[in-house]
Amino acid sequence: xxxxxxxRIVAALAMLSVGxxxxxxxxxxxxxxxxxxxxxxxxxxxxxxxxxxxAAAVVFVAVxxxxxxxxxxxxxxxxxxxxxxxxxxxxTKLEIVWTxxxxxxxxxxxxxxxxxxxxxxxxxxxxxxxxxxxxIAHQFFFEFRYEDQGIRTTNELHIPVNRKxxxxxxxxxxxxxxxxxxxGGKVDSIPGRNNHMWxxxxxxxxxxxxxxxxxxxxxxxxxxxxxxxxxxxxxxxxDEELNPTPGGDAAAGEAFFLNGPCxxxxxxxxxxxAGTVGPNLTHFASLPQIAGVVPNxxxxxxxxxxxxxxxxxxTGMPNxxxxxxxxxxxxxxxxxxx
Amino acid sequence: xxxxxxxxxARVEAEPFAQPRGLWSWLTTIDHKRIGIxxxxxxxxxxxxxxxxxxxxxxxxxxxxxxxxxxxxxxQLFTMHALxxxxxxxxxxxxxxxxxxxxxxIGARDVAFPRLNAFSYWVFLLGALLLNAGWFFGEAPNTGWxxxxxxxxxxxxxGHNVDYFVLGLQVLGISSLAAAFNFLxxxxxxxxxxxxxxxxxxxxxxxxxxxxLIVLAFPALTVGVTLxxxxxxxxxxxxxxxxxxxxxxxxxxxxxxxxxxVYILIxxxxxxxxEILPTFSRKPLFGYSAVVFAGAGIAVLGFGVWAHHMxxxxxxxxxxxxxxxxTMLIALPTGVKIFNWIGTMYGGHLDFRTPMLFAVALVGxxxxxxxxxxxxxxxxxxxxxxxxxxxxxHLHYVLFGGSIMGLFGGIYYWFPKITGKMxxxxxxxxxxxxxxxxxxxxxxxxxWVGIEGMPRRIYTYNSGYxxxxxxxxxxxxxxxxxxxxxxxxxxxxxxVTLGEKAADDPWDGATLEWTTPSPPPLxxxxxxxxxxxxxxxxxxxxxxxxxxxxxxxxxATDAAADDHAAxxxxxxxxxxxxxxxxxxxxxxxxxPSYWPLVTAIGLTLVFAGFRWNxxxxxxxxxxxVTLVVGIYSxxxxxxxxxxxxxxxxx
Numbered sequence: 001x002x003x004x005x006x007x008r009i010v011a012a013l014a015m016l017s018v019g020x021x022x023x024x025x026x027x028x029x030x031x032x033x034x035x036x037x038x039x040x041x042x043x044x045x046x047x048x049x050x051x052x053x054x055a056a057a058v059v060f061v062a063v064x065x066x067x068x069x070x071x072x073x074x075x076x077x078x079x080x081x082x083x084x085x086x087x088x089x090x091x092t093k094l095e096i097v098w099t100x101x102x103x104x105x106x107x108x109x110x111x112x113x114x115x116x117x118x119x120x121x122x123x124x125x126x127x128x129x130x131x132x133x134x135x136i137a138h139q140f141f142f143e144f145r146y147e148d149q150g151i152r153t154t155n156e157l158h159i160p161v162n163r164k165x166x167x168x169x170x171x172x173x174x175x176x177x178x179x180x181x182x183x184g185g186k187v188d189s190i191p192g193r194n195n196h197m198w199x200x201x202x203x204x205x206x207x208x209x210x211x212x213x214x215x216x217x218x219x220x221x222x223x224x225x226x227x228x229x230x231x232x233x234x235x236x237x238x239d240e241e242l243n244p245t246p247g248g249d250a251a252a253g254e255a256f257f258l259n260g261p262c263x264x265x266x267x268x269x270x271x272x273x274a275g276t277v278g279p280n281l282t283h284f285a286s287l288p289q290i291a292g293v294v295p296n297x298x299x300x301x302x303x304x305x306x307x308x309x310x311x312x313x314x315t316g317m318p319n320x321x322x323x324x325x326x327x328x329x330x331x332x333x334x335x336x337x338x
Numbered sequence: 339x340x341x342x343x344x345x346x347x348a349r350v351e352a353e354p355f356a357q358p359r360g361l362w363s364w365l366t367t368i369d370h371k372r373i374g375i376x377x378x379x380x381x382x383x384x385x386x387x388x389x390x391x392x393x394x395x396x397x398x399x400x401x402x403x404x405x406x407x408x409x410x411x412x413x414q415l416f417t418m419h420a421l422x423x424x425x426x427x428x429x430x431x432x433x434x435x436x437x438x439x440x441x442x443x444i445g446a447r448d449v450a451f452p453r454l455n456a457f458s459y460w461v462f463l464l465g466a467l468l469l470n471a472g473w474f475f476g477e478a479p480n481t482g483w484x485x486x487x488x489x490x491x492x493x494x495x496x497g498h499n500v501d502y503f504v505l506g507l508q509v510l511g512i513s514s515l516a517a518a519f520n521f522l523x524x525x526x527x528x529x530x531x532x533x534x535x536x537x538x539x540x541x542x543x544x545x546x547x548x549x550x551l552i553v554l555a556f557p558a559l560t561v562g563v564t565l566x567x568x569x570x571x572x573x574x575x576x577x578x579x580x581x582x583x584x585x586x587x588x589x590x591x592x593x594x595x596x597x598x599x600v601y602i603l604i605x606x607x608x609x610x611x612x613e614i615l616p617t618f619s620r621k622p623l624f625g626y627s628a629v630v631f632a633g634a635g636i637a638v639l640g641f642g643v644w645a646h647h648m649x650x651x652x653x654x655x656x657x658x659x660x661x662x663x664x665t666m667l668i669a670l671p672t673g674v675k676i677f678n679w680i681g682t683m684y685g686g687h688l689d690f691r692t693p694m695l696f697a698v699a700l701v702g703x704x705x706x707x708x709x710x711x712x713x714x715x716x717x718x719x720x721x722x723x724x725x726x727x728x729x730x731x732h733l734h735y736v737l738f739g740g741s742i743m744g745l746f747g748g749i750y751y752w753f754p755k756i757t758g759k760m761x762x763x764x765x766x767x768x769x770x771x772x773x774x775x776x777x778x779x780x781x782x783x784x785x786w787v788g789i790e791g792m793p794r795r796i797y798t799y800n801s802g803y804x805x806x807x808x809x810x811x812x813x814x815x816x817x818x819x820x821x822x823x824x825x826x827x828x829x830x831x832x833x834v835t836l837g838e839k840a841a842d843d844p845w846d847g848a849t850l851e852w853t854t855p856s857p858p859p860l861x862x863x864x865x866x867x868x869x870x871x872x873x874x875x876x877x878x879x880x881x882x883x884x885x886x887x888x889x890x891x892x893x894a895t896d897a898a899a900d901d902h903a904a905x906x907x908x909x910x911x912x913x914x915x916x917x918x919x920x921x922x923x924x925x926x927x928x929x930p931s932y933w934p935l936v937t938a939i940g941l942t943l944v945f946a947g948f949r950w951n952x953x954x955x956x957x958x959x960x961x962x963v964t965l966v967v968g969i970y971s972x973x974x975x976x977x978x979x980x981x982x983x984x985x986x987x988x
Contacts, residue, residue, distance in 0.1 A: 030804035032791030034722040045718045052719060056709040063676065063705050070680055071698065074619075075688045084883045085686045090625035090678075098677040099670055106666045106712075113716040114659050120718055121655040139494075174489040175585060177650060177725065181791035185721020188651050190586065191488065192579030195652035208803075212725040212793045214482050216489060217409045220796035272800045276409050 032208045036182035040200040048112045130166040137176035137189035140218030141261030151241045152321045154261045155224040160234040169195045180209030180226045201228040221264040221275045244325035253333025284337040366930035368452035374438030381430035388422035391415045400813040402801040412797030413480040420483035426466045431745045432606035436545050442851035443539045445530025445867040450523040453934050460938035461513035469506025479503035487577030487588035504567045505945040511556050518552035532869035539849045543630050544609025547637045555598035562591030593644035601640045607744025611697035617845050618694035619686025625678040632671035639668045649717040658717045665715035692766030696747030703739025728788025734781040754840030758857040765829035776818030783808035848873035861925045933972035940964030
């Protein structure tokens with residue numbers, strides 16, 4: 001009885017795997033990809049990552065080829081005179097060889113690993129003139145505090161390009177993890193601890209990120225953006241934060257709602273906001289009351305957004321420390337949701 | 339389900355010990371083979387449930403912004419999928435083989451403590467039910483199988499969800515510990531004469547190492563879960579930072595258990611394919627000592643790498659560097675195993691029956707999982723992979739491509755021995771190809787979405803991140819896997835009910851279990867075998883190839899003392915010799931007992947009472963009384979009848 005492996009299936013599987021990789025490499029729109037040279041620290045990571053990929057690819061091809069060769073060469077071989085293959089019990093030299101070769105590969109990986117650990121975990125010095133920002137994670141949003149400048153934002157981390165940013169990370173409740181993959185790796189925000197991570201963007205633009213440590217029912221919607229400005233743009237942004245122009249912009253309010261802290265808990269049908277922790281706000285402007293306690297008018301809405309627990313003690317919605325400009329924009333947007 | 343197996347097994351023999359029949363005989367059984375079957379059938383049932391949970395997860399993630407399940411349902415599903423597959427699927431399926439095969443492989447009549455063995459099974463079953471009880475109240479555990487503090491504290495998890503996790507794991511841990519001690523003692527003390535440690539079959543070796551790992555690793559989990567239990571039920575603050583506790587303490591305790599647990603899951607599968615590959619290559623295992631010491635090396639190193647799960651918690655550069663190097667070192671013994679498996683096949687006469695296909699698939703798939711594991715041994719790389727789908731891909735290549743491939747190989751390999759029937763080869767191969775292809779379609783794309791920045795444990799995602807297509811492909815793969823599982827169940831069912839009668843030694847095996855009838859009689863071996871070789875049955879069947887046995891004396895000098903008796907026995911030319919005088923010996927088997935079941939019920943009630951704390955913890959007190967009565971009755975019950983009764987049967 002002959003048992004043959006269906007080789008065509010094996011070949012098809014191999015083709016499929018290669019196809020998956022190629023297609024993936026061609027996919028153009030990946031705003032959260034880890035393959036990026038948009039920051040100095042991600043370059044550092046990839047200086048190790050690339051070596052490991054090459055080593056892994058070589059080992060993968062070599063060992064799988066050996067396996068496949070063995071399968072093909074020795075399948076269903078006719079028996080020897082005594083009906084059994086020649087019994088071979090082992091070979092000490094071979095054991096030594098296939099211990100030492102992987103050990104050499106590991107050394108090649110380990111040396112740059114240790115160097116980059118040291119670089120990434122070193123806090124920026126005064127000479128780097130770092131911008132220090134506190135990151136306070138909450139269920140389910142990130143708060144960024146520019147203590148020296150007196151600015152607070154939620155889910156929008158504005159930073160200048162080509163300058164080291166020194167992030168000091170903690171959490172207000174449970175463990176979270178700040179991860180904007182195109183700008184580098186993640187570090188956890190842990191209650192009762194201050195963790196550090198530095199970041200130096202090389203190009204301006206918006207970079208997507210989201211919480212990477214499972215933190216509860218709103219985890220999937222805990223998204224944030226890193227906005228990298230050029231030096232002038234960053235000064236203009238700070239100026240606008242400190243002296244906001246009056247009057248709300250509904251479009252800006254919608255963008256803030258969808259990308260800011262709101263969508264972590266609230267849903268608005270027909271948009272990407274799909275949070276389930278708080279009430280659905282699809283027809284907010286038609287509701288008679290805010291949070292079921294005060295009449296739904298602009299003044300109450302402003303008070304509510306400024307500090308929800310002050311309006312309704314015990315509410316699940318925390319004080320988000322919204323800026324006056326953010327409140328203006330949100331009010332304009334929310335009042336358009338008939 | 340159990341009774342179905344019993345029907346297939348029923349053979350009335352002209353022997354002193356006929357197989358008992360009926361439900362009661364299964365509830366009171368202390369026969370390692372029946373307990374093995376109970377473990378196996380229960381594990382497959384939970385494997386099915388865990389698979390359903392995986393399918394629901396994949397349906398939810400098939401498209402962006404899907405609302406097939408809610409966020410909380412999704413969290414319950416991924417938590418229970420992991421807990422079910424790890425504690426109720428893979429571990430008990432390994433236990434099924436420990437139970438059924440180990441006494442047969444070492445030439446023993448049963449395990450060292452048969453009633454403790456029954457107790458382990460019943461505690462496992464009841465613990466599994468307690469862990470799953472939350473489903474009936476819509477509040478299954480929802481904080482992940484790792485359940486990081488302080489998300490599990492009453493403030494952030496006010497429902498009962500985490501209670502089922504805490505109490506279920508407490509009970510399951512007791513089961514694992516009892517079983518591990520049992521197999522430690524069994525393997526060290528119950529080996530047949532001449533079976534020195536370096537003649538143990540490799541599956542027995544890996545079982546021994548796994549048992550040591552369980553004994554050393556589970557107490558860390560028990561401590562962690564006990565502290566969490568105190569935090570939740572008695573308002574302590576071990577893990578609550580606002581009161582001075584440390585959430586990172588939980589992570590250390592959990593991973594001191596959790597990383598060795600990975601090897602607890604994979605080493606039995608390594609052991610299984612170290613039996614399958616030689617059998618279907620018709621060659622002894624290449625580098626036996628290297629494979630054994632590599633397994634032991636993995637186990638030792640496995641205790642020094644737990645914090646590689648914590649590279650992003652801010653331990654600092656020195657701990658990250660140390661744990662990184664330790665983790666990379668594990669690649670060495672793992673590589674040694676892979677090369678020796680290929681060396682076993684090299685020059686052999688490979689026969690690609692279903693068990694062999696699964697064994698080779700383990701080697702091929704584990705290489706991928708092993709290489710991605712080396713990647714996140716490097717903390718800078720890990721900071722981009724941790725908690726992303728890349729890890730989901732990695733862990734499934736290790737635990738599915740590794741453990742589960744090996745365990746299914748084991749099911750097909752020992753199916754004829756366990757049931758006395760042959761499975762259908764064509765259906766077995768169909769199952770294999772569906773599983774291998776479905777597995778790769780499901781999990782290979784996860785590498786890519788992980789690299790593209792998709793985090794784990796998110797119930798929804800937006801379009802426009804390049805994740806949509808790959809998630810859809812993964813979901814399609816799950817359905818291929820599901821069809822494969824249906825084929826497997828059909829095959830098992832048809833084979834048990836209508837299958838051809840299996841030969842005693844259908845694969846031309848090398849180890850002692852193949853010297854027994856299929857299925858083996860209640861007492862396994864009429865006469866205790868004597869062993870003078872690492873491949874005793876081959877040495878007996880092919881003395882002209884393996885008979886001289888020089889090799890074994892050369893390598894296993896520690897066996898010399900054990901061999902002394904065997905070499906002076908009349909039939910020493912044969913590796914499996916039976917002492918002529920042994921015909922005189924009577925077979926003593928312990929009596930069935932229901933006290934292990936009663937004790938297990940009492941133990942489970944003690945813990946269940948914390949969840950259902952009605953009427954001044956009445957359930958806990960009923961449990962305590964049942965437990966005490968059970969233990970005392972168990973201790974005072976005679977283990978076996980008066981030997982005189984059995985003497986009459988001869």
